[in-house]
Amino acid sequence: xxxxxxxxxxxxxxxxxxxxxxxHSVAGAAAEPFRQAGRQLSDWYRIHIRQGLAEKTPDYExxxxxxxxxxxQRGAELIVQYGCGACHDIPGIRAAQGTVGPDxxxxxxxxxxxxxxxxxxxxxxxxxxxxxxxxxxxxMPDLGLxxxxxxxxxxxxxxxxxxx
Amino acid sequence: MSGTSQSALGEFGVQSAxxxxxxxxxxxxxxxxxxxxxxxxIFVLLVLxxxxxxxxxxxxxxxxxxxxxxxxxxxxxxALVVVSTxxxxxxxxxxxxxxxxxxxxxxxxxDVLYDPEGWALRDANEIVIPKGRPVTFRLKSDNVIHSFWxxxxxxxxxxxxxxxxTLPVLATETGRFRGQCAEFCGLSHPKxxxxxxxxxxxxxxxxxxxxxxxxxxxxxxxxxxxxxxxVEAGCPACHTIRGVxxxxxxxxxxxxxxxxxxxxxGMWRMNQGTLAGWIADPSAMKxxxxxxxxxxxxxxxxRALSAYLASLK
Numbered sequence: 001x002x003x004x005x006x007x008x009x010x011x012x013x014x015x016x017x018x019x020x021x022x023x024h025s026v027a028g029a030a031a032e033p034f035r036q037a038g039r040q041l042s043d044w045y046r047i048h049i050r051q052g053l054a055e056k057t058p059d060y061e062x063x064x065x066x067x068x069x070x071x072x073q074r075g076a077e078l079i080v081q082y083g084c085g086a087c088h089d090i091p092g093i094r095a096a097q098g099t100v101g102p103d104x105x106x107x108x109x110x111x112x113x114x115x116x117x118x119x120x121x122x123x124x125x126x127x128x129x130x131x132x133x134x135x136x137x138x139x140m141p142d143l144g145l146x147x148x149x150x151x152x153x154x155x156x157x158x159x160x161x162x163x164x
Numbered sequence: 165m166s167g168t169s170q171s172a173l174g175e176f177g178v179q180s181a182x183x184x185x186x187x188x189x190x191x192x193x194x195x196x197x198x199x200x201x202x203x204x205x206i207f208v209l210l211v212l213x214x215x216x217x218x219x220x221x222x223x224x225x226x227x228x229x230x231x232x233x234x235x236x237x238x239x240x241x242x243a244l245v246v247v248s249t250x251x252x253x254x255x256x257x258x259x260x261x262x263x264x265x266x267x268x269x270x271x272x273x274x275d276v277l278y279d280p281e282g283w284a285l286r287d288a289n290e291i292v293i294p295k296g297r298p299v300t301f302r303l304k305s306d307n308v309i310h311s312f313w314x315x316x317x318x319x320x321x322x323x324x325x326x327x328x329x330t331l332p333v334l335a336t337e338t339g340r341f342r343g344q345c346a347e348f349c350g351l352s353h354p355k356x357x358x359x360x361x362x363x364x365x366x367x368x369x370x371x372x373x374x375x376x377x378x379x380x381x382x383x384x385x386x387x388x389x390x391x392x393x394x395v396e397a398g399c400p401a402c403h404t405i406r407g408v409x410x411x412x413x414x415x416x417x418x419x420x421x422x423x424x425x426x427x428x429x430g431m432w433r434m435n436q437g438t439l440a441g442w443i444a445d446p447s448a449m450k451x452x453x454x455x456x457x458x459x460x461x462x463x464x465x466x467r468a469l470s471a472y473l474a475s476l477k
Contacts, residue, residue: 083432086441086449100444100459132467139444139463141436141470 075156107157124154179342181315187334188255188318258332259298266302269310269323272352273429288416290424292361294368301331311347320346335362351452357430378407379419390472393465423477440470
């Protein structure tokens, strides 16, 4: 009984600890090694166990949306900074409730980007880099995004169905 | 999610009366802190007294009523009146040679007129002032009551239709300080912010020189097209771009619109994208805004117009 309770306490403590934003607390900094160990463990699980199970039914769709080195969290910050919400309703972005352009909820379900490019990571990134080049009649301006910025924003948009 | 919960204009100056950067705000902050300390001392003394009496360590006396009920409040309130009146005198004293800036509260934006009797340079939503030089804001309204408040610089002052209120400011640090309408004025009252940009005096003079002329020329074909769209779509009925279309005074002056830090009176970061979104549907970005939607413009025209406006720096 005692063991079970103390185990529960330890688990609750560890969960609270890992939920703390690292940049704001000393405790968060101390938790970093544990966090990394956890990440390694989950990576190992994904690669060795789940992949093995998934091989029976490969998820080509998910694979086609996979980005290399993209940071969707930074993409979300860039969306706020550039003010994409002036025109678009974007899931997870508080101020983004625009109605000028398309609603971007469940964007990954969409087959085409703006009706002209297949909705794949690379094409979405290219669209964001220079919309008028792909669709001369579009109202969406070229915002002067850098390659890595466009890639991170695309990663956020394609991952957005998860956050619904 | 840390990135999505913060304001889009997070770095545009913190709005805090407890971190003053102007003479008025410093005096008010001192008064606030002094009052809080005095109140704290009185509160602790009262609790000690009550505890001593209830614990039977001190026998109550009739003269306590005279001392604590009449003399003490009289003295402390009088002291407060004297000190706060002195501070009010100090922060509302107008310097005769101050730079006059007339600010008129509109439905959710601010019309700014520098030196109305001399230069008469019109701008909007971003007020540039020199550091260490006295400035007098002449505050007006032509619709409902607004209130002009830059917590880091000085106290707030109402803008009342049919009245001219004055508010002297002396900025002691350079930087960008956010201000906010502090009197409920309608649907988008919480979205009616602005910025005061404090520059070194020399930089300020250069800024005034640079901005008192006509708007920057359109240098590319897309920008020229944007300028034509501006005129053809009827924008000059409300907006002025000096050197392109004069006379429109219903909306903000757009002569240097692309050079402002924010769009929609402190709400969105200024860039071509947010400008395009604004033109196509202002009321989605600012409910109750008087500007109609220009969503009948073809896509390329909207892009050209927003590119042109963004280039006006």
